[in-house]
Amino acid sequence: QHDDDGGPQPEKHCGHGRGGMGEEVARKEDKRFITGRGNYVDDIKKPGMLHCEIVRSPHAHARVEEIDGSRAMDLDGVVAVLTADDLLEHDLATMPTLMDDTQDVLVNEKVKFQSQEVAAVIAEDRYTAKDGAEKVEVDYEVLDPVVDAKEALEADAPVIREELDDQEDNHIFDWDTGDKEETERVFEEADVTVEEQMEYQRIHPAPIETCGAVADWDPGKDKMTVHMTSQAPHAHRTLFSQVSGIPEHKVRIVSPDVGGGFGNKVPIYPGYVVAAAASYVLERPVKWIEERSENIQTTGFARDYDMTGEVAATEDGVIEGVKVDVLANHGAYNAAAQPSKFPAGFFNIFTGSYDVEAAYGSLTGVYTNTAPGGVAYRCSFRVTEAVYLIERMVKVLADELDVDPAEIRRRNFIPSDAFPYESATGWNYDSGDYEKALDKALEMADYEHYREEQKRRIEEDADKLLGIGISSFTEIVGAGPGKQCDIAGIEMFDSADLRVNPTGNAVLRIGVQTQGQGHETTFAQIVAEELGMDVDNIVVEHGDTDTEPYGLGTYGSRSTPVAGAAAAVAARKVRDKAKSIAANELEAAEEDIEWDRESGEFHVVGAPDRSITITEIAAGAYMNHPGSEEPGLEAVNYYDPPEMTYPFGSYIVVVEVDRETGEVDFEKFVAVDDCGNRINPMIIEGQIHGGLAQGIATAMLEEVTYDDNGNVTGGDFMNYLLPTAHEIPEFETGHTVTPSPHHPIGAKGVGESPTVGSPPAIVNAVVDAMSHAGTTHVEMPMTPDVVWEALDEAGLAL
Ligand code: MCN
Ligand code: CUM
Numbered sequence: 001q002h003d004d005d006g007g008p009q010p011e012k013h014c015g016h017g018r019g020g021m022g023e024e025v026a027r028k029e030d031k032r033f034i035t036g037r038g039n040y041v042d043d044i045k046k047p048g049m050l051h052c053e054i055v056r057s058p059h060a061h062a063r064v065e066e067i068d069g070s071r072a073m074d075l076d077g078v079v080a081v082l083t084a085d086d087l088l089e090h091d092l093a094t095m096p097t098l099m100d101d102t103q104d105v106l107v108n109e110k111v112k113f114q115s116q117e118v119a120a121v122i123a124e125d126r127y128t129a130k131d132g133a134e135k136v137e138v139d140y141e142v143l144d145p146v147v148d149a150k151e152a153l154e155a156d157a158p159v160i161r162e163e164l165d166d167q168e169d170n171h172i173f174d175w176d177t178g179d180k181e182e183t184e185r186v187f188e189e190a191d192v193t194v195e196e197q198m199e200y201q202r203i204h205p206a207p208i209e210t211c212g213a214v215a216d217w218d219p220g221k222d223k224m225t226v227h228m229t230s231q232a233p234h235a236h237r238t239l240f241s242q243v244s245g246i247p248e249h250k251v252r253i254v255s256p257d258v259g260g261g262f263g264n265k266v267p268i269y270p271g272y273v274v275a276a277a278a279s280y281v282l283e284r285p286v287k288w289i290e291e292r293s294e295n296i297q298t299t300g301f302a303r304d305y306d307m308t309g310e311v312a313a314t315e316d317g318v319i320e321g322v323k324v325d326v327l328a329n330h331g332a333y334n335a336a337a338q339p340s341k342f343p344a345g346f347f348n349i350f351t352g353s354y355d356v357e358a359a360y361g362s363l364t365g366v367y368t369n370t371a372p373g374g375v376a377y378r379c380s381f382r383v384t385e386a387v388y389l390i391e392r393m394v395k396v397l398a399d400e401l402d403v404d405p406a407e408i409r410r411r412n413f414i415p416s417d418a419f420p421y422e423s424a425t426g427w428n429y430d431s432g433d434y435e436k437a438l439d440k441a442l443e444m445a446d447y448e449h450y451r452e453e454q455k456r457r458i459e460e461d462a463d464k465l466l467g468i469g470i471s472s473f474t475e476i477v478g479a480g481p482g483k484q485c486d487i488a489g490i491e492m493f494d495s496a497d498l499r500v501n502p503t504g505n506a507v508l509r510i511g512v513q514t515q516g517q518g519h520e521t522t523f524a525q526i527v528a529e530e531l532g533m534d535v536d537n538i539v540v541e542h543g544d545t546d547t548e549p550y551g552l553g554t555y556g557s558r559s560t561p562v563a564g565a566a567a568a569v570a571a572r573k574v575r576d577k578a579k580s581i582a583a584n585e586l587e588a589a590e591e592d593i594e595w596d597r598e599s600g601e602f603h604v605v606g607a608p609d610r611s612i613t614i615t616e617i618a619a620g621a622y623m624n625h626p627g628s629e630e631p632g633l634e635a636v637n638y639y640d641p642p643e644m645t646y647p648f649g650s651y652i653v654v655v656e657v658d659r660e661t662g663e664v665d666f667e668k669f670v671a672v673d674d675c676g677n678r679i680n681p682m683i684i685e686g687q688i689h690g691g692l693a694q695g696i697a698t699a700m701l702e703e704v705t706y707d708d709n710g711n712v713t714g715g716d717f718m719n720y721l722l723p724t725a726h727e728i729p730e731f732e733t734g735h736t737v738t739p740s741p742h743h744p745i746g747a748k749g750v751g752e753s754p755t756v757g758s759p760p761a762i763v764n765a766v767v768d769a770m771s772h773a774g775t776t777h778v779e780m781p782m783t784p785d786v787v788w789e790a791l792d793e794a795g796l797a798l
Pocket of ligand 2: 263266380557
């Protein structure tokens, strides 16, 4: 791999011109996308297909007294109106969530959040279905809702989940992690302690394509085929089979092109189940496609953590202990989409990039009358929240001690020679060189210059203040070792099935599913690298459970760490078999055959001219295979990673804060990332750009808000502010390379790093502009009014 400052490389990757590791191969999938030939769920049209529209509750908390679908049925073209009663007949009225809770598919007795699914209208076309939905009459007995997590825990709060036997309040779980006593001791003996309360607001992934499905029950084959917006087709097949009772081999889930997932398409939603149930009952294909507001108001949101962080340190700023207490709003059901064995995902990695002696975290999860969710949106299962907490706290500590925020990080980084490193909360970091990434970012950002400029502006009492924010984050991705992660008991391995054809090209089938990450390109690159094939000769297939090997899906930036490893191992298995075929073709002993990564050819040791390409070997495998070998050239690998991978980076943001308007302008945005060995630098760059835009969106714009009656007031694109090109500055990206020692190609994931790492850098920058006046925190989203209030409080507003 071409990298000037790359660390030790487990293998030499040089970009041999065949589109292997480290080459900027143009995305194979883009031809169909830019020529309008993508195939999304809503593009699928089947003969006799019906359309489903969901009737949703206008109330956040209400008892359903009666549902009358007769006026809807009177409409020409309406075929059926389904309610919970109809689903109960087929045992489909409820479905399990990924956190062992049970969610109504259609409301059985009580509505628990606004826009919850109450009934479904099935009609010949979408317009009629929508008209029909408006004619369904529902009588509600409206109840008092509670939307705030703190209020939900008060003694007089309405009990949302009264149908659960042992549920007398809105409390879901208490969970703690780390060593409480040891942490208390460290805090008691510390020179300095600081504390800060911060909210990570509720946001939503809001992918451009909303969720949807086309379900097709075939009564001739007793088979259910569901085309759906799924980040995890196989896991969804297993869950579908468990919920419906249809045997798993008679369920086929297909995830066609997906227009962005960002975690929103990990859970199963009632709409999918209703479409499948309707198809089963009516014996016709049924399509269900969400509208934008339905997507934002009812499907998996992200975050909603109220956190109080504390840090104990020496007077020199050496961090000794970290404490955090969290109140987590999970909405009306515990449906957070995360596979770890912990109720708060990987939040317990909150000691971040720092060598901390003792740490303790306590969390309380709460039901409220809001949509369920919590884990989505480039989050690595709550690492976003953990990174936000620690990177904000480091800034708070730096200001308290009047130490430069870059310097204080340097004093606390886990040193590069301490890896593998076990954190105070038990995580086993694979590799890292945090100081190197920070140094590179500081240099790229011209840090000293901006510090001078900042001072000058304060001295001159300038109208626009300068703030410099840093985040030196560590991510944890690649779920995961089966010991730490599973879905419905299925351990989190992943898979690859590689078949080389007689004419020398190949099909790679993988268990993960792209939603825009470019897997059709990068997975072909892994095979190109490992077999010496041209990348154009490899086609990658995914998303169809009838043909692909079982995999757990794409989320938590796990595709590269897990399925990427499986693809490399499968290719190496093929390479091993290819050697014996090469020996046969070259009339040499197998031990004398060597594979040369540079040329991609197999040759006889000491006789480089006696060589053979993979294309010739493929022909041999089918046409002239050695008697001792099975014909054919293919291999399968199921890979259970020994550990997670720990990508990291340092981001530096320089902002200008307008004391008159509270507006924040980005002056500079530097992102240095390290995801180990890099497969496709251009795709990585795209992932970073997109993720930084989403980090800016989080810090500056986005929030799903509710009023006291439980109405979603931030539930459409008029009120939920997505960033546009106008809000996004130019990014300067850089990288270092610290390979993962346990990954077959030394790669770590990268898809979530920019969204995980950037919000604290941005908030740190805005706080930094005011910290000389005593400001320690500004809440997200930092809209101009929020920033102006903070300026005003600090006596800086004009
Ligand atoms: N890559 C690489 N070299 C590496 C690491 C990754 O070239 N060392 C490439 C991979 O080959 C892949 C891409 O970068 O093409 C992202 O890889 P990875 O980090 O393994 O993440 P996943 O493929 O598992 O993608 C999931 C991640 C998550 S969890 C969210 S959320 C998110 C994200 O990806 N959703 C996305 N990025 C997204 N990008 C798009 N366009 N759409 C989404 O929905
Ligand atoms: Cu947490 S969002 Mo992604 O893991 O699909």
